[in-house]
Amino acid sequence: MPGFADSFWSSDYAAANSFFLSFLFLGLGILFSKLQQGVIENRQLLIVSRMRAEAEELYGQKLGEIPLTVDKVQGGFSRDDGASVRKAYEGVRTEMEDAARNHRKIAQNIRDLVVNPFSRWCDAHEARIQDSQDELQTRIKTHDRQLEQVKKLRNNYFNKSRLLEDLEEENKLAFQDPETSPKNKIPEIKVDKEEGPEEEEEPYEIGDETYQPDQVKKILAHMLNNIKMGETKVPILGTYQNTSAGSDIVEYLQKNMNTSSVSYAERIGQDLVTHGFLRLVGNVGNTFANSSKMSYQWRPKAFQLSGVPEKKAALGRTFSLNAAGNDPNSIDSPVIGTVNEYLEKWNMLGTAFPNETPSDRMRREAREADERYKAGVRRLDELRCELEEAIFDHLRFLERCELDRLKAIKTVVLDFSGTISNVIPSLQSTVDKLVLYQETVQPLGDLRYLLENYRTGSFIPKVVTYENYYNRVDEDTFGVDLEARARADKKRVPIVVTTLLTYLDHHYPDLEGDEARRNVWLIEVPLHQVHKLRAKVNHGKTFSPEILQEFDIPTIASLLKLYLRELPDSLVSSHVYEIIRTIYQTPAGEMPDDARRVPVLQQTLSQLRLTNIATLDACMNHFTRLIELTSADETYVTALATTIAPCVLRPRVESSLTMEERHAYRLVRDLFAHKDAIFSELKRLSALTHSSSISRPSGNLAAATAPGVGGGPGNGGVGNRPRAISTDESNRKAHMEERTRALLEKANGGRSRATSPAPSPRASTHRRERSIGGPETRFPIQTSPTASGERHRQSIGPILGVKRSSLEVPGDGIAAAGIVDPSTTGANGGASGLEASALPADGTSSGSPADKRSNVNRSSVRFVGGRRIVPVAAGGSAGATGASTAGAAAPASESGSVDESGSHRHSQYAVTLVDRPMD
Structure with a gap:
């Protein structure tokens, strides 16, 4: 059940234009009106007790007068000494005297046990209520005066800064040409017309x-x-x-x-x-x-x-020094x-700045106005903190007073019934009813009724922050917009949040037992102690964790809760409050299960700013980890969610309807239960949003030229394997130069070429390589002895590495190395062709196992200008490597040049590609 300290706050408890209006019609006014109503109730109960005592006293006096009046009658029962009737009479007469005595005793007991002590207690209770009201009135009035002073200082500071800015603009334009220089009289006319009426109406x-x-x-x-x-x-x-x-x-x-x-x-x-x-x-x-x-x-x-x-001065009265030049319109x-x-x-004549220029004077005045405004804001913040502390203390004190009053009424009713029940058994039925009445008095129930029907709002402090003319937020930490604070810190999550959470994580092990660790977030720390820590870190700069060591762990947790409460908007923005309400207000029969509700929450939370999402994620990680590590039960999870719910989600305007809603609590419970599902989706959406800002052409080029794409050595011959987008820009300049030279050489070639039918090793890019010759000489094959001198290479620059017009393959391995079935290769020129090309022409394995591993698994493939270049390896694997990519001329030209001193030196026969018309 919430208490007074968290129920009688209002959004403008200390910011109304009129102090009396703010006090009478807001939270504190409603509370004190109810407390004054309690004072009147005490008086009414006191009047009832006093009048009952007076009635009992009067009744006893009247009963005591009956025997005296009867004894005055002569000749009655006094003459009959032994009659039984006289005994009955005397018994009745005695009962009258006993009844009178009993009623007077009742009256005296009511005065001694009820009226006198309760009267003294009522006077003291009324004095306590009045003292609290007077003190809070004084503090709020002082705060309002300081607030008005801060508004004046702010206006003065903005005016000085605006004048200084105008002066600097005029100085910039002072030495320009006449065509661009503004006229001097135009600003003066505008200022006179705009500022004149404002000064008159001030x-x-x-x-x-x-x-x-x-x-x-x-x-x-x-x-x-x-x-x-x-x-x-x-x-x-x-x-x-x-x-x-x-x-x-x-x-x-x-x-x-x-x-x-x-x-x-x-x-x-x-x-x-x-x-x-x-x-x-x-x-x-x-x-x-x-x-x-x-x-x-x-x-x-x-x-x-x-x-x-x-009243004008007399005409004949003059002054010797003003005989000439009198103004008739002045007295x-x-x-x-x-x-x-x-x-x-x-x-002013003895000024401390004798050589000060107008611009220097304006800068000095703006600086002084800024300092006065800062000092005023700091003083206002101190007064606000002191006011909130005083309100907290008085609200707790008044809650105890009201509870004591209700208990006192219960005691008074019990004592009142006791004074009667102990003396007059004949009134037992009445006494039983009185006892029943006193049993129906429930102090806690009445207190709950008062809170449920008259509470005005929870504790949401309204911070007046320093507003810099240039929109900088380096003066305050608390009360500043979350995204502005994170932008100033150059972090996704404000440093104050990460510092506090990290400090708590590091110091949880210092506490004894899981119970102490769980209670860190449930202990109510005095507000003045939290404000003391707040004053040390509220300077807009990064603070050292050593400052936090002066305070206990619950104070650190309370500081984080206070920071979230002082945000201009809640962590989950109030703009989505209605959506959250719609989610959780679904009737019980139509309430979606977790699997249907979680996507809706994901979509709703995705509307928040990234800073809010990141901060919420950091907090939820901390809480869920605390719950998991301490093995918290359902009772603790409920209490923790209730405590932090106002810090996570608040309505834009709190009303009697929103105070009874528990949507924030249910949202926190869902975040606890489905944190991974919700925030993983939010992170994925955030990553997609971030990646969409990357240029599409450059991303495709990087993907196409990344090592390991297709069937190259980088991926071990596995086709269509998804690769991450490469963003390496280390050789961008060299790649651009190579591409430029390749385009120039291609433009100067002067021959149009048909596309090669050979499959490209980069089939996924849908690019086709072109042969070197013209369309009239396409792939004629002539089997003839070829000397090493007939082999020649044609270089067209670094874009293709080394390109040649003839491809030599050892004669014994024509079928194995020169003709490769495309079906045996991967989708993009995969591992099959590469492994086949790694074998010598005779089909036997040559070289050590280390050489094979170097040639296949760790091939140094590089990409230049969008083409895959396979450097020639030493030994007998060079020629085979060049001849194995897809078994065609174009892939072979991409694989690099063949070292003339390599593995082909021993061959006598080869297959040569010659540029001539086909048969």
Whole structure:
């Protein structure tokens, strides 16, 4: 069951424009309204007990008056001493006295056991609730003020940065030609038109409130008409009109603006000075104080805004220094105004930057505004953390208070029934009902009812991060978008996540027993301790794991949960929340089984960004490995999934409907159960998406020219074997040069050639090799003795290695080596032809086993310019190797040149290919 600490939060618990609205209509306001309702319930129960005691007391008094009243009657049962009827009467009379005594005892017991102790407890309980409410109000109000200050600092920083950027752009364009230089007056006109109305409509912040211009107009008009104004004479400077003493202004503020203290009134007066409505006369500076000796002049701005006419100076009164040049529209002397402005700007004359250029001043101001904004954000973050800690502490405290109140009511009802049942057996049936009533009071049930019907949301902190003008995220780690953080870290998963998970993996063995390891993720760590660790790593940089050694393992796990909760969006984005809801809201009869639900989850999670998928995969790997290694039972898996569900999936807006949904929990359970199936498919889809970005032509070329394709030595003669796409670019330049030279030689050949009918060793590429001669001389075979001098080679560059016009085969091995059945070869010129070519012409095996292995299994085949080149090996295997690829002229030409000093040196007969017309 969730507690107060995780139930009465709201999305803008500390970010509303009005503090009272945010407090009254959000989570804390609802909670305190229910707690105040409990205080009233205590009073009602106390009133019932007190009135029952008074009723019992009155009833006892009336019963006690019965014997006294009866005894006043003379001549009745008192005259009959031995009658049985008198004994019955006296018994009845005695029962009346006993009944009166019993009822008075009941009244006294109710006061002693119920009214007095419960009254004291109710007063203390009400004081505790009020103290918590007052403290949280103060903290939230402080946070709101700092938030408004941060907004102002942010606007100032952005304005300064924008002005600096404009100045730098102007400096860049300053020395260009007149044709390209912009006109100087156009920006000035646009700025005046755009910025003028914004300054007029800007609201005023006076004290703790923000007023619109029309409200300020009414306030100033009322102040000018009710505050005492007069003249103030200042030696040398002359006489100031429309002045008021500081004490008069403070007195007005206390009467009309409900200022609770003099300091708050002085702060309002200081804001009036800051906005230009007042100024100090006769002294240096502009500080407002509650003093009758300090006078403040109402400036013309106040009269213009309020519409109250100014009080002009008398016509006959002049000043010796301003006899000439008086402005009839101003109540101040030019000399007096000049001297006053001189005194006000005394510090500006003694500036610390005397030789500063305008561009340097703008850079300095932008830098200072940036530093102030950073400091304000850090202060706001500190206040927010302190506020959240205080809210956590108070919510837990208030939960205990409410539980104690319910238990106290249970005790009061029990004591109330006991005071009656122990004295009056005749009221046993009533007492039994009271006992039954007190047995029906269930404190935990009432607390659960309160949570289920009035909770406003779980703990999802709203982080105000530093917004850099240039969109850099190197100042914060927490509260930053996950993909932006990963991009800044240059990792697929943010470094903070991998560091924390790795640290936990390394330190699980330090814990004693699997129970301690499993409880790492279930222990509730105090928020102030987690914030202490957060402050040490929240700097936007990579942090050392040594920092984590200062804290225990549950704090590290809680820091990771806090990081996931402070993300702007949940790990599984809220955009797919409705899809997840649809998956799990299927009726029980139509609910798909795991085999049908897993593909739907795969398709849904594939919509997430790669960073979210990778981070989710890392977390699920960690949790499933922890569950497996510690042999966790179903109870622990349920508790773990419930704990991390808000960290994995949250709705975009939490409402009373989403709070009761358990889709996030069921998603986590499915991720636990089907992690391998889900994430293997997601990784496959990610790999396909990534590989689709590779160029298709280059991929085909690499596949066609990769060693081992087809029947070459690289694959051991196995045809159609799938090969990975080669991305080797180490010899790209050399291959391009060879290809260029081959194209040039081919273009200069000047002869068109028909395609060769011989099968290519690279049949899978559907390329056909061309013979050397023209179409009129195709494959005539002449059997004649051939001398070694008749053999010649024709080189066309490195694209084909070495190409020749005649192919010599030993005479004894014509049938074995010169004519090869294509059916005996592989699909792409496979191992069969290659192994046949490795034998000498006489059909016997020559050379050592090592030579055979070198010729066949480890042949140094290389690919140049899209063709397979087989270098000539030493010894008797060279000729055979060249003559064995597919048994045709074109494959033989690709296999390289035959060394004239090789295995053909002993042959006297050969088959020679001569360029001449066919018979």
